[in-house]
Amino acid sequence: MTRIVDPTDERVPLSRTLASRPQRLSGVVALLDIVKPRGDVLLDRIEQRLAERVPGLALRRYRKPTFAKPAPDELRRRIAAESDFVIEALAD
Amino acid sequence: MLCFVKEDCPTCGLTMPLIEAAAEAFRGKVEVVAIGQDAAGNALLVERHRFTAPMLDDSDLKISYSYNVEIVPTIILADGRGAELRRFEGFDKSDWQRTLAEMAHLADGSEAQIDWSAFPESRPGCGSKSVEPGVAERLAAQASGSRLRARQIELGADEDPFEFMFERGLTDGLPVVPPTPERVMRMLSGTRRDPQEVIATVPPNLAPLTIEKVAANAVMAGCRPEYLPVVIAVLEGVCTDEFNIHGVMATTAGATPIVVVNGPIRHRLGMNMKVGALGSGNRANATIGRAVKLALRNVGGARPGEIERTALGGPGKYTACYAEWEERSPWEPLHVERGFRAEDSVVTAFGLEPGPRLIVDQLSRTAHALAGSLGMALESCWHPKLHGYGEVLLVISPEHADTIKRDGWSKAQVRSRIQEASARPIRELLPDADAGEGMALRNFGLSNPTPEQLEQRIPKFRKPENINIIVTGGEAGKFSSAFGGWFSGPMGSISVSRKIEEIP
Numbered sequence: 001m002t003r004i005v006d007p008t009d010e011r012v013p014l015s016r017t018l019a020s021r022p023q024r025l026s027g028v029v030a031l032l033d034i035v036k037p038r039g040d041v042l043l044d045r046i047e048q049r050l051a052e053r054v055p056g057l058a059l060r061r062y063r064k065p066t067f068a069k070p071a072p073d074e075l076r077r078r079i080a081a082e083s084d085f086v087i088e089a090l091a092d
Numbered sequence: 093m094l095c096f097v098k099e100d101c102p103t104c105g106l107t108m109p110l111i112e113a114a115a116e117a118f119r120g121k122v123e124v125v126a127i128g129q130d131a132a133g134n135a136l137l138v139e140r141h142r143f144t145a146p147m148l149d150d151s152d153l154k155i156s157y158s159y160n161v162e163i164v165p166t167i168i169l170a171d172g173r174g175a176e177l178r179r180f181e182g183f184d185k186s187d188w189q190r191t192l193a194e195m196a197h198l199a200d201g202s203e204a205q206i207d208w209s210a211f212p213e214s215r216p217g218c219g220s221k222s223v224e225p226g227v228a229e230r231l232a233a234q235a236s237g238s239r240l241r242a243r244q245i246e247l248g249a250d251e252d253p254f255e256f257m258f259e260r261g262l263t264d265g266l267p268v269v270p271p272t273p274e275r276v277m278r279m280l281s282g283t284r285r286d287p288q289e290v291i292a293t294v295p296p297n298l299a300p301l302t303i304e305k306v307a308a309n310a311v312m313a314g315c316r317p318e319y320l321p322v323v324i325a326v327l328e329g330v331c332t333d334e335f336n337i338h339g340v341m342a343t344t345a346g347a348t349p350i351v352v353v354n355g356p357i358r359h360r361l362g363m364n365m366k367v368g369a370l371g372s373g374n375r376a377n378a379t380i381g382r383a384v385k386l387a388l389r390n391v392g393g394a395r396p397g398e399i400e401r402t403a404l405g406g407p408g409k410y411t412a413c414y415a416e417w418e419e420r421s422p423w424e425p426l427h428v429e430r431g432f433r434a435e436d437s438v439v440t441a442f443g444l445e446p447g448p449r450l451i452v453d454q455l456s457r458t459a460h461a462l463a464g465s466l467g468m469a470l471e472s473c474w475h476p477k478l479h480g481y482g483e484v485l486l487v488i489s490p491e492h493a494d495t496i497k498r499d500g501w502s503k504a505q506v507r508s509r510i511q512e513a514s515a516r517p518i519r520e521l522l523p524d525a526d527a528g529e530g531m532a533l534r535n536f537g538l539s540n541p542t543p544e545q546l547e548q549r550i551p552k553f554r555k556p557e558n559i560n561i562i563v564t565g566g567e568a569g570k571f572s573s574a575f576g577g578w579f580s581g582p583m584g585s586i587s588v589s590r591k592i593e594e595i596p
Contacts, residue, residue, distance in 0.1 A: 002253045005276045006243040007262060007308040007390045009299030066583035068339040070295075 027084035028058040034067040039089040046087060093124045096156055096166040099133025101218035103183045107165045108141040110188055115145035117204035122195050127155055129221040156222035157231040163217040182217035226274060233273030239287045240273055242304050262390055264410055268312035279307040282317030283593060291324060292331035294392030295338035296399040301391050309390055313383035319361060319376055321593040323383040325439045326351050329588040336585045340443040341394035346402035347578035348446040350485060351381055351413040352562055354427035355437030357592055363415035367566035370414055370448050370573060381413030408446030414564060420490050421563035422497035430589045437592040442485050443585030444575040454570040459499035462492060463506045466572060467513030471552050473576035477521045477530040479550045482580025483558045483587055487573040489565040507556035514552035
């Protein structure tokens with residue numbers, strides 16, 4: 001009979017339900033640029049099209065300091081507190 | 093009186109009649125118990141010596157372990173509460189006489205009748221089964237005070253442990269050594285640090301990494317216990333914000349920690365820094381690098397196809413750990429350049445491409461010409477048109493080092509020549525129809541450049557110090573090698589060095 005020491009972190013991931021999807025676009029939309037090349041091109045176009053199609057929608061731009069690291073906690077908290085939707089441009 | 097014995101020990105055989113005589117003489121006053129270390133042998137001892145006192149079966153060796161028995165026979169005289177009054181090992185006539193006299197005193201004058209002329213003055217004992225190789229670690233792992241705290245998984249009797257490790261996704265695709273508690277205990281003997289010490293929080297899962305978990309993964313990788321401090325130092329170094337292991341493991345580009353070991357520990361571990369220095373064939377080189385990757389995978393959760401997203405990967409994703417041949421280098425070694433003492437043992441980790449690229453130059457006979465070749469070759473890192481580049485690791489072979497040494501060049505001169513040979517005018521770095529990758533004018537602070545501005549020459553590397561140089565490899569062959577960089581600097585990954593724990 002072999003016993004082994006568990007080499008993993010032993011944690012079981014929690015499953016979370018997604019927030020319910022709103023039927024209408026309203027409130028604040030965060031446009032997050034992770035600063036990969038041409039992410040700004042994509043977000044400029046999306047910002048322009050959303051402004052045309054959904055008048056009254058607030059559009060707010062955010063940037064990660066670098067695409068090579070996870071978004072800083074402070075930025076994540078700010079986006080969550082200030083926005084109803086997020087569109088993130090992964091680019092390339 | 094507790095008497096630890098095993099059947100295949102002649103000194104135990106010599107002792108058995110004395111144990112029997114003591115049991116006989118002090119019956120009802122002092123309890124005499126033999127503790128035998130294997131079931132079949134115990135029966136033989138009883139039969140051979142017509143032994144009438146109790147013989148306890150300690151074939152699982154737990155009693156021997158808990159009494160710290162290293163030699164058999166070990167005789168312990170204890171009081172009713174278990175406190176030891178006397179202990180001796182092997183056979184010594186005077187020890188026995190003193191002990192029996194003490195028992196006689198305790199037993200109000202009863203005396204054992206023994207013909208001492210039949211016994212030698214002394215005989216050495218034998219090793220206790222509880223300290224045989226492999227057994228001590230198993231007993232330590234099972235003891236209630238075990239230093240292991242990780243969950244243990246019991247496999248079914250018919251389950252193949254190697255297949256089990258594959259099925260649970262615990263390997264890099266190659267077989268791993270099953271991390272049994274005994275092996276993990278033995279691995280932990282390589283460090284003086286507490287197994288439960290948390291040495292890092294490992295991205296992407298941000299999981300706490302204990303020394304015990306490092307040891308389990310080091311067992312799996314095939315490490316020897318003396319390699320463990322190196323593995324620990326690397327993991328401490330890479331799980332920092334400056335190294336950014338999250339980005340290194342997650343990037344689609346494909347990067348991995350490339351580890352260089354410096355200092356006296358290279359010799360102590362028998363690391364290879366000669367023929368085939370970048371692999372394969374040496375246990376320390378191969379398994380230290382692999383242990384790092386397995387810990388990042390199993391504890392940190394950096395699994396290919398999940399958070400590890402490299403488009404192509406590479407052989408360095410399995411293992412990448414090398415030693416600098418400091419004694420063969422014309423320059424001071426990497427760790428001394430980075431501020432450590434020559435006698436320190438140090439690891440340095442770089443977030444670089446997961447494999448070396450060969451640089452051939454068999455014809456250059458001057459430092460100027462050879463460093464020029466190295467510069468041209470290094471320009472291809474990432475893409476020839478991408479300049480202002482971060483860190484690389486340039487691995488210079490002994491023959492190339494000799495060519496440079498003949499002209500007395502310093503590392504700084506080599507770096508400067510590489511920068512000179514790899515510099516290109518801005519106009520050659522812009523994307524065009526023939527090669528669509530390249531740099532934007534805004535990278536140079538330009539929008540409508542003049543023809544003169546486009547002639548400005550840009551070196552390959554942001555700073556000459558980004559060209560990290562080590563010497564290693566076989567003494568025949570005019571070849572060097574390089575590990576191209578990833579996205580280096582404060583926004584990507586910065587190489588880190590850590591001193592390795594000294595184990596005397």
